[in-house]
Amino acid sequence: MVTGWFAGEGDDFRLLGTRCSACASVFFPREDHHCRNPACLGGELVEIPLSRRGRVWSFTDSRYPPPSPYVTDPELPWEPCAFIAVELEAERMVVLGQAAPGITVADLAVGLEVEVVPGVLHEDAETTWTTWHWRPTGVTGVTGVTGVTA
């Protein structure tokens, strides 16, 4: 679904962005066609892994199930899903993601250190859609499968 947005397993799991070889601008989601820096004449866009850890810029949750195209199971009661917007120091950018399963807004604070971990967005009989989650560092718990994007 989002080919090339992340890769790796376990501690090697990373979000993938691209970097302009002319001006060093970093893009996530990846920009593969044109550098978006208006002052840049354009260079080759090279894939790079983003920092694995960052700090919470802000957080919230969704107490009602989001509409499609988000996939929810109508048979199951909706479990509020937390979101974390994470400031990556090296890249000087903020990346939004779902919090790892079991993490609620009560576990979060602006400035807290979090790390990116692999997760499962959705699965059915044939396919598992993988994604990234943010999780406070030092917390271990459920992690999803990794690797394949569908």
Place this chain on the structure above:
Amino acid sequence: MTKEVAVLGAGMHPWGKWGRSFVEYGVAAAREALADAGLEWPDIGAIIGADTVRGGYPGYVSGAAFAKALGWQGARVGSVYAACASGAQAIDAGRAQILAGLADVVLVVGADSAPKGFFRPAGGDRPDDPDWLRFRILGATNPVYFGLYARRRMAQHGDTPDDFAQVKVKNSAMGALNPHARYRSRVTAEEVAASAVVADPLRLLDICATSDGGAAVVLSSMEYARRLGQAEPVRIRAVATVTPRYPNTVLDLPDIATDSAGAVEPAGETFRRSIARAAYEEAGVGPEDLSLAEVYDLSTALELQWYEDLGLCGEGEGVKLLRDGATALGGRIPVNVSGGLASFGEAVPAQAIAQVCELTRQLRCVAGDRQVVGARVGITANQGLFGHGSAVIAVR
């Protein structure tokens, strides 16, 4: 000398859940605006519609839809889509035709029948659409972004959920005085606190609803207004439609990430601030000249952000301005005396035009119980998806 256009007429269809076609609301608003201007539809040289994308199909080309419903009469036509900024950009397109001498008098219309519940992208797999991606991959609805901004304010400035609730208390009190508003009862802070959490820390009564509604204005050249005997009409003096500057460092709808500031130092001001600054510069006025402001209170917390972005107070001082009563009716700079989106709800292509309708009534001093005494200068501010923002400054 700033170039101005006259607002000859303003009209609205009341907001609510009426279940009818957007064309019906737009035509009702247009007829009211024409009557207010003392003009007939065949007098109009150009019509600009603010588009609706109900169902995601970008084919509700509203300029022609309204023109057909009013009766084809050969006017120039245009249609504008800019999400929440559609109405202001439709006004800008009409204004540009007048200032370019292409038309003397222009009708600008926006209307919608909004679906119930969360706004959502069109169907089909569209992984090249950032709006589709944020729903498919994250399930990040609009209130999720409002919740992020609200929580950030709490961490940065010490705002509290009760501060946010006080915005609703203020706006609902003013909306209760507006016959076009959908919600016309006053809301207490206790009622806000008792409503369900939608996106922590925001509750149902912190977030605006979706609604049906319509709004229209008739614009003309100053010379045309004089010929009609309107020596001192309300005038539009600025319409800001600037885009952000790279790198845009505040996470905006519908993006999953901000631009990186690693290679290019960000400008000293945020996108929302640049929208207001462009309007002030074009109009030759500043925040100290304002009599009132109509801003997009998509959430209560977002209204506080606009106070700061419009320069009504310093950064982080939004709550103090609210608590001091400055932004209430009778205060130094009343904000959302119409009742705001808190009282109207979102009818996306109509609401930026509705803001200008409110400025027009206020500047004519015909706003009844919600009149801002001696109103001379007003600003509207809004922000659409995908880097669209707009602000309109009107004067009397």
